Amino acid sequence: MHIFDESLLAPHIAPDVPSNLKVRPLRIDDFSKGYLDLLGQLTSVGTIDQAAFEKQFHAMKSSVPNYHIVVIEDITNGKIVGSATLVIEMKFIHETGSRGRVEDVVVDREMRRQKLGAVLLKTLVSLGKSLGVYKLSLECKPELLPFYSQFGFENDCNFMTQRF
Numbered sequence: 001m002h003i004f005d006e007s008l009l010a011p012h013i014a015p016d017v018p019s020n021l022k023v024r025p026l027r028i029d030d031f032s033k034g035y036l037d038l039l040g041q042l043t044s045v046g047t048i049d050q051a052a053f054e055k056q057f058h059a060m061k062s063s064v065p066n067y068h069i070v071v072i073e074d075i076t077n078g079k080i081v082g083s084a085t086l087v088i089e090m091k092f093i094h095e096t097g098s099r100g101r102v103e104d105v106v107v108d109r110e111m112r113r114q115k116l117g118a119v120l121l122k123t124l125v126s127l128g129k130s131l132g133v134y135k136l137s138l139e140c141k142p143e144l145l146p147f148y149s150q151f152g153f154e155n156d157c158n159f160m161t162q163r164f
Contacts, residue, residue: 001028003061003069011130013123016115020076023123026069026083028057033073035080042106064090068131070123072107072116081108084120086128086136100124100133121151 002025013023026035031053039045048056060067072082085103090096102124107116128136137156140148145155 001061002026003057003067008068008130009070009123009127011126013119017072017119018114020074021081021116022073022075023119024071024073026057026071028054030071030080033078033080035071035083038080038083038106038108039104041109042104068124068127069104070120070127072119074111079108081111082106082116082120084124086124088131088133094134097134098132100128100131100136102136102138105138117147118150121148125151 004025006025009023009025017023031050036045036048036053060069066088068086068088070084070086071080073079074081084105087101087103089099089101091099102121105117105120107114107120125136136153138148138153139159139161149155
Protein backbone atom coordinates (compact mmCIF):
# COMPACT_ATOMS: atom_id res chain seq x y z
CA MET A 1 0.00 0.00 0.00
CA HIS A 2 1.38 3.41 -1.06
CA ILE A 3 0.85 6.70 0.78
CA PHE A 4 -0.48 8.21 -2.46
CA ASP A 5 -1.45 6.90 -5.88
CA GLU A 6 1.73 5.76 -7.62
CA SER A 7 0.35 6.78 -11.02
CA LEU A 8 0.56 10.43 -9.93
CA LEU A 9 4.32 10.08 -9.65
CA ALA A 10 5.24 8.15 -12.80
CA PRO A 11 5.57 11.07 -15.25
CA HIS A 12 7.45 13.23 -12.74
CA ILE A 13 10.38 11.04 -11.78
CA ALA A 14 13.64 12.63 -12.76
CA PRO A 15 15.12 10.69 -15.70
CA ASP A 16 18.66 10.50 -14.33
CA VAL A 17 18.06 7.79 -11.72
CA PRO A 18 20.63 4.97 -11.65
CA SER A 19 19.21 1.57 -12.58
CA ASN A 20 19.71 0.15 -9.07
CA LEU A 21 17.46 2.82 -7.56
CA LYS A 22 13.69 3.21 -7.70
CA VAL A 23 11.79 6.43 -7.00
CA ARG A 24 8.33 5.73 -5.65
CA PRO A 25 5.76 6.74 -3.02
CA LEU A 26 6.34 5.66 0.58
CA ARG A 27 4.86 2.23 1.30
CA ILE A 28 3.56 0.84 4.55
CA ASP A 29 6.30 -1.83 4.54
CA ASP A 30 9.06 0.81 4.41
CA PHE A 31 9.23 0.67 8.20
CA SER A 32 11.34 -2.48 7.75
CA LYS A 33 13.46 -0.89 5.00
CA GLY A 34 15.11 1.72 7.20
CA TYR A 35 12.83 4.67 6.50
CA LEU A 36 12.89 5.94 10.08
CA ASP A 37 16.66 5.42 10.32
CA LEU A 38 17.01 7.61 7.24
CA LEU A 39 14.84 10.34 8.78
CA GLY A 40 17.03 10.08 11.88
CA GLN A 41 19.91 11.38 9.76
CA LEU A 42 17.88 14.58 9.31
CA THR A 43 16.34 15.18 12.72
CA SER A 44 15.14 13.53 15.91
CA VAL A 45 12.63 10.78 15.21
CA GLY A 46 12.14 9.34 18.67
CA THR A 47 11.02 5.80 19.43
CA ILE A 48 8.43 4.58 16.92
CA ASP A 49 7.39 0.95 16.72
CA GLN A 50 5.80 -0.65 13.67
CA ALA A 51 2.24 -0.24 15.02
CA ALA A 52 2.77 3.51 15.57
CA PHE A 53 4.33 3.83 12.10
CA GLU A 54 1.38 2.08 10.48
CA LYS A 55 -1.16 4.14 12.41
CA GLN A 56 0.54 7.38 11.31
CA PHE A 57 0.86 6.10 7.73
CA HIS A 58 -2.90 5.44 7.53
CA ALA A 59 -3.72 8.81 9.12
CA MET A 60 -1.48 10.63 6.62
CA LYS A 61 -2.82 8.61 3.67
CA SER A 62 -6.42 9.53 4.48
CA SER A 63 -5.69 13.13 5.50
CA VAL A 64 -6.29 16.39 3.73
CA PRO A 65 -3.92 18.09 3.08
CA ASN A 66 -2.41 15.28 1.10
CA TYR A 67 1.01 13.91 1.98
CA HIS A 68 3.12 12.97 -1.01
CA ILE A 69 6.13 11.23 0.52
CA VAL A 70 8.58 10.15 -2.16
CA VAL A 71 11.36 7.70 -1.39
CA ILE A 72 14.33 6.31 -3.25
CA GLU A 73 14.86 2.60 -2.69
CA ASP A 74 18.10 0.81 -3.47
CA ILE A 75 16.61 -2.29 -5.07
CA THR A 76 19.85 -4.26 -4.63
CA ASN A 77 19.41 -4.34 -0.84
CA GLY A 78 15.86 -3.03 -0.25
CA LYS A 79 17.09 -0.04 1.77
CA ILE A 80 15.43 3.38 1.62
CA VAL A 81 18.25 5.81 0.75
CA GLY A 82 16.39 9.05 0.09
CA SER A 83 13.13 10.75 0.92
CA ALA A 84 11.29 14.03 0.51
CA THR A 85 7.75 15.11 1.27
CA LEU A 86 5.35 17.39 -0.60
CA VAL A 87 2.51 18.51 1.67
CA ILE A 88 -0.46 20.10 -0.08
CA GLU A 89 -2.33 22.82 1.85
CA MET A 90 -5.77 23.77 0.61
CA LYS A 91 -6.50 27.51 0.74
CA PHE A 92 -9.33 29.97 0.22
CA ILE A 93 -6.90 32.46 -1.28
CA HIS A 94 -5.81 32.25 -4.91
CA GLU A 95 -9.31 31.19 -5.91
CA THR A 96 -9.32 28.22 -3.50
CA GLY A 97 -5.83 27.27 -4.61
CA SER A 98 -3.36 24.91 -3.06
CA ARG A 99 0.10 25.60 -1.71
CA GLY A 100 2.86 23.01 -1.67
CA ARG A 101 5.40 22.65 1.14
CA VAL A 102 8.57 20.67 0.64
CA GLU A 103 9.56 18.94 3.88
CA ASP A 104 11.99 16.37 5.25
CA VAL A 105 14.44 16.16 2.34
CA VAL A 106 17.15 13.64 3.22
CA VAL A 107 19.61 11.37 1.44
CA ASP A 108 21.45 8.59 3.27
CA ARG A 109 24.95 9.77 4.22
CA GLU A 110 26.43 6.79 2.32
CA MET A 111 24.64 7.91 -0.88
CA ARG A 112 25.30 11.65 -0.83
CA ARG A 113 27.10 13.42 -3.67
CA GLN A 114 25.28 11.27 -6.24
CA LYS A 115 22.66 13.89 -7.14
CA LEU A 116 19.85 12.02 -5.36
CA GLY A 117 18.76 15.21 -3.62
CA ALA A 118 18.36 16.72 -7.09
CA VAL A 119 16.27 13.71 -8.16
CA LEU A 120 13.98 14.20 -5.17
CA LEU A 121 13.62 17.96 -5.67
CA LYS A 122 13.01 17.73 -9.42
CA THR A 123 10.39 15.06 -8.76
CA LEU A 124 8.56 17.12 -6.12
CA VAL A 125 8.67 20.34 -8.16
CA SER A 126 7.24 18.55 -11.19
CA LEU A 127 4.61 16.81 -9.07
CA GLY A 128 3.63 20.09 -7.40
CA LYS A 129 3.17 21.78 -10.77
CA SER A 130 0.99 18.95 -12.04
CA LEU A 131 -1.13 19.05 -8.88
CA GLY A 132 -1.75 22.74 -9.55
CA VAL A 133 -0.14 24.36 -6.53
CA TYR A 134 0.20 28.13 -6.85
CA LYS A 135 3.56 28.05 -5.05
CA LEU A 136 6.05 25.73 -3.44
CA SER A 137 7.96 26.69 -0.31
CA LEU A 138 10.48 25.10 1.99
CA GLU A 139 12.59 25.87 5.02
CA CYS A 140 16.29 25.12 5.10
CA LYS A 141 19.57 25.93 6.79
CA PRO A 142 21.48 28.88 5.31
CA GLU A 143 24.23 26.64 3.96
CA LEU A 144 21.63 24.81 1.82
CA LEU A 145 20.33 27.94 0.05
CA PRO A 146 22.61 27.44 -3.01
CA PHE A 147 21.39 23.85 -3.38
CA TYR A 148 17.69 24.74 -3.32
CA SER A 149 18.13 27.80 -5.54
CA GLN A 150 19.16 25.42 -8.35
CA PHE A 151 15.55 24.27 -8.47
CA GLY A 152 13.94 27.71 -8.65
CA PHE A 153 13.53 28.42 -4.94
CA GLU A 154 14.28 31.98 -3.83
CA ASN A 155 15.38 33.11 -0.39
CA ASP A 156 12.61 34.82 1.58
CA CYS A 157 13.98 35.91 4.94
CA ASN A 158 10.62 36.65 6.58
CA PHE A 159 10.21 33.35 8.33
CA MET A 160 9.55 32.76 12.01
CA THR A 161 8.92 29.67 14.07
CA GLN A 162 7.75 28.58 17.49
CA ARG A 163 8.84 25.18 18.82
CA PHE A 164 7.12 23.19 21.54
